[in-house]
Amino acid sequence: MIPAAVLAVMLLVAIAAFQLALAFGAPWGAAAWGGQNPGVLPRRLRIASGVVALVVYPLIIALVLAAAGIIDDGWLPVDGTLIMWALAALLGLGAVMNVVSRSAPERRWGAVALTIALCCTVIALGI
DSSP: OHHHHHHHHHHHHHHHHHHHHHHTTOSOGGGSGGGOSOSSOOHHHHHHHHHIIIIIHHHHHHHHHHHTTSSOOTTOSSOHHHHHHHHHHHHHHHHHHHHTOSOHHHHTHHHHHHHHHHHHHHHHHTO
16 A cells, blocks of 8 residues: 555656646647647646646645555545555546546556556555
C-alpha cells in the first residue's frame, strides 16, 4: 500500500508541475484540456491550470497519503477506502478520456491516469 501511495504521489506531483507550467505560459496546450489549444493556453485555461496545480492536486495528494496511513486521516470526511475507490473510478474515466483524445500528446497522459487509478485501487484494497 505504501509503495502504491508513493508512486501515486510522484505522478500527481508531476501532473501538478505540468499544470503549473501551463499556468505560467508553457506552450504545451496540445497536451492538456482536450488538446484544443496548441501552444500557450488561453487565459481562462491558464487560470484553471493554476487552480488545479495549487488546489486540486495537492488535495488529491493529501487524500492519497491519508488513505494510505502515511499522514493522519482524522480530517477525512468519509472513510479513506471510499475516497480511494472514488478516485480510482474518476482517474480510470480520466484515463479513458485521455486515450480517446484527438490530441496525440494528450493521449500519453492516459497511462499516467491509469497508473494512479491502479495505485488508488491498491490502497483501497489495503494491499
